[in-house]
Amino acid sequence: MSAGRVLIVEDEPALARGLSDTLRARGFEVVVASDGQAGLDAALEGAADLILLDVMLPKVNGYEICRAARARGINIPILMLTAKGQEQDVILGLNLGADDYITKPFRIGELVARIRAFLRRRVAGRGGLRFGALQIDLEGRKVLRDGAALDLTAKEFRLLVYFASRPGCALSRDVILDAVWGSSVFVTPRSIDRCVATLRAKIEPDPHHPIYIQTIREIGYRFEPDGTSLVGS
Numbered sequence: 001m002s003a004g005r006v007l008i009v010e011d012e013p014a015l016a017r018g019l020s021d022t023l024r025a026r027g028f029e030v031v032v033a034s035d036g037q038a039g040l041d042a043a044l045e046g047a048a049d050l051i052l053l054d055v056m057l058p059k060v061n062g063y064e065i066c067r068a069a070r071a072r073g074i075n076i077p078i079l080m081l082t083a084k085g086q087e088q089d090v091i092l093g094l095n096l097g098a099d100d101y102i103t104k105p106f107r108i109g110e111l112v113a114r115i116r117a118f119l120r121r122r123v124a125g126r127g128g129l130r131f132g133a134l135q136i137d138l139e140g141r142k143v144l145r146d147g148a149a150l151d152l153t154a155k156e157f158r159l160l161v162y163f164a165s166r167p168g169c170a171l172s173r174d175v176i177l178d179a180v181w182g183s184s185v186f187v188t189p190r191s192i193d194r195c196v197a198t199l200r201a202k203i204e205p206d207p208h209h210p211i212y213i214q215t216i217r218e219i220g221y222r223f224e225p226d227g228t229s230l231v232g233s
Contacts, residue, residue, distance in 0.1 A: 003027040004119045007048035009039030009065065010081065011057050019052065022108055028115075036060030043069045050077045050118055052111075053098070055089055063096055070097035077118040077169075081106075087218055091172050094219065099169040121167040121225070129164045131212060131225035134203060136164055143203070155180070156199045159192075163213060163223035172220040196221060 006028050010016040013034070020030045031047050033039035036057035043051060043065055051069070055062040066078055080093045080101040090101045099118065102111055129136035135144045141157060143150045152160070159180050163171075173189040181187050200207040211227035 003116070004049040005029040005031065005047070006115060007031045007033065007039070007042050007051045009033045009036070009042075009051065009057065009062070010054045011035055012054075018108075019111075022112070023115075026112055036062070036065060040065045040068060043074060044072055046074065048076065050079065050115055052079050052081060052115075054081045055083075055086070055093065063092060066093060066096045066098050079114065079118070090170075091174075091219060094170055094172040095174050099166070100222075101170060117168055129161070131164065132205075132227060136161060145203075150202050152199070152202060155195055156202070159195055159199055160203065163221070164225065167223055167225045170216055170219060170222050176220060192220075 003026065006023055008016055008019050008023075008030060010019065010032070011034055016032050016034065020032050023030050031042055033042050037059040039051075039053070039057065040060050042048070051065075053062045053065060057065075062080060066080075069076075069078065077099045078097065080090070080098045082089055082093070082101050082103050086103075093101065100114065102114065129138065133145050134150075137144060138161065143152055143157065143160065159176070162176065162179050173192050176192050177187060177189070181191070196213055197207075200210050200213055204210045204212060212224060214222045214224055216222055
């Protein structure tokens with residue numbers, strides 16, 4: 001049984017071949033696109049369960065592929081491959097709909113673990129929003145811990161629902177602002193940090209050492225429903 005189908009969009013032949021061989025050896029089906037146009041076509045055809053997407057590509061760059069995929073309603077995980085130190089490139093990719101990033105050079109074990117985690121969460125997420133001892137009741141608009149309702153504000157509830165619906169994804173502050181506060185409301189990124197702080201105080205076992213809402217330096221946050229992290233924050 002296949003572990004999932006991965007689309008690799010990478011124009012460096014040696015890296016593409018190495019990734020392809022490694023993933024196939026670990027039970028994944030692999031589709032390889034060696035330029036941006038081929039990658040865009042494969043993505044729009046729904047050729048994979050997850051996309052490994054290089055940023056700098058011939059013909060069509062990774063940003064345009066990400067933008068086009070999300071515009072067409074393709075909601076599979078997109079993991080960007082970026083060069084070390086390209087922080088602004090990472091933020092741009094996340095704002096266009098990428099789910100996470102990994103910097104080159106990377107450890108292949110970490111990459112495979114990240115892919116498996118995304119695919120596992122994608123399946124598990126269809127069963128409802130639960131993490132740890134907490135359950136999010138979307139119809140009742142409340143959060144329960146061991147059956148008892150927590151006292152969350154409307155904004156905290158919306159923020160938690162957004163986080164929980166994007167498990168494992170690196171979320172920039174701009175993306176969070178648009179999704180939770182809306183573009184018509186003038187707030188600053190500090191508003192997110194304050195809301196995260198009050199939310200952590202209510203849902204984290206130890207708010208000073210959060211395991212669910214984890215900070216990504218200079219970028220934003222990542223929600224880890226199993227209370228673990230594969231990336232240093």
